[in-house]
Each structure stands twice: as C-alpha cells, then as structure tokens.
Amino acid sequence: GGGCRTSNNHFTRDVLRADGTRAYIGYGVDSLTVGLAAICRVKFAGESRAAVADMYPTAEDARITCAIVDAAAKVRDLNFKYLQEGKGAPVTARFGQDGITLIDPCRAAEGPDMVFQRIYKGAI
Numbered sequence: 001g002g003g004c005r006t007s008n009n010h011f012t013r014d015v016l017r018a019d020g021t022r023a024y025i026g027y028g029v030d031s032l033t034v035g036l037a038a039i040c041r042v043k044f045a046g047e048s049r050a051a052v053a054d055m056y057p058t059a060e061d062a063r064i065t066c067a068i069v070d071a072a073a074k075v076r077d078l079n080f081k082y083l084q085e086g087k088g089a090p091v092t093a094r095f096g097q098d099g100i101t102l103i104d105p106c107r108a109a110e111g112p113d114m115v116f117q118r119i120y121k122g123a124i
Contacts, residue, residue, distance in 0.1 A: 031056070067120040071100045074119065082106055095124040 012028040038052040071093040079089035087106055094101045100120035107114040 064122070064124065067100055067122075068095075068124075071095075071102065071119060074102055078102075078104060078106075097123045100124060
C-alpha cells in the first residue's frame with residue numbers, strides 16, 4: 001500500500017526553540033535516542049545486552065504486537081480477495097491462550113487444518 005496517511009505528531013514533530021532554531025521531539029526521537037544509548041553502553045562501556053534490555057523494547061517485547069498486526073493484515077487480504085470473488089468477508093482471527101488462529105471458512109473443502117490455521121503460538 002501507500003503507507004499511513006494520517007499525521008501522528010506525537011511520534012515526531014518539528015518545534016521552534018526559544019532561540020529560533022528548530023528541533024525534533026516525540027517518542028520516535030526518544031526511541032532512537034534510547035536505542036543508540038543502549039548500543040553505546042554495550043559497545044563502549046562493555047555492558048551486556050541483559051543490562052540494557054530494560055531501557056528499550058526488545059524483539060521479544062515487539063513480537064506480540066507484530067503478530068497481531070500480521071494477523072490483521074492476513075484477515076484484510078483474504079477478505080478483500082473473497083469480496084472480489086463475491087464470497088463476502090468471512091475470515092476472522094481468534095486470539096486466545098493458545099495463540100492466534102486464522103479462521104477461513106472458504107477453505108472448508110480443504111479440511112479443518114486449512115480452516116483453522118495457527119499463525120502464532122503463544123498466549124495473547
């Protein structure tokens with residue numbers, strides 16, 4: 001797609017300082033600053049990854065968010081395909097203690113493993 005078309009001025013925005021110069025502020029800038037600080041502490045101060053892991057979101061922290069976004073994209077894409085075929089938009093995702101499961105009734109003829117596809121194994 002064409003990316004996001006809405007403005008998120010909390011992520012990053014240009015502000016005018018009292019002296020007339022410009023600066024960027026927002027959680028996007030903060031995230032980059034904290035990430036770079038963690039990199040420097042590991043590279044130059046000899047700290048371990050574990051010692052700096054609480055400073056920034058780790059890959060483990062982001063995994064569930066990525067899984068939810070991935071599930072939403074798969075549901076969207078399949079429902080768009082089925083709408084184009086005149087089948088409606090029957091696909092959904094179930095979130096539970098066993099993870100994320102796509103439910104695609106249009107694949108019923110292929111058996112239950114195709115109707116119920118586990119795409120993430122981990123409690124939600």
